[in-house]
Amino acid sequence: MSKVELDQLRGRVDELNLELLKLINERAQLVQEIGRAKETQGVYRYDPVRERSMLDLIKEHNDGPFENSTIDHIFKEIFKAGLDLQKDDHSKALLV
């Protein structure tokens, strides 16, 4: 593979990184919205059943190259970050 070809692949990785960033933040906004709705309903935010069902659906669609265990790990980090965001929102709401 030539330097030019390698640079092209890297350029594509950079594009994918930015697409991922966009979707990760779009997901975070939805999770914030859901968190606020659940808060007014007095429902506790962390929902292990829902988390399990999301992971199951994701893994049903996983064609690799990542193994399911790796996909599990990455998505749990994304879920956790979303929950932390909801917690921050909740703390800020308490300060108002």
Place this chain on the structure above:
Amino acid sequence: MSKVELDQLRGRVDELNLELLKLINERAQLVQEIGRAKETQGVYRYDPVRERSMLDLIKEHNDGPFENSTIDHIFKEIFKAGLDLQKDDHSKALLV
């Protein structure tokens, strides 16, 4: 927010999860391809300068709601998973 609206938001989160899955695996394929190219060139795969430059570009484009520190954390997990995949490829190549 009604139950129907909450279910709609959750449906959108599920869609985003699957879009993320697709991009994460597409990225993994590219990273595998880059790893193979670097291997034939005898270049070591982990490249902290490249990792730093990817993270800088990502954070330049980060409009939230996630903080840069959270984005850093999530992407480092994705990068690490990609490197592990390259390592697996390398081990398999050695066994041939």
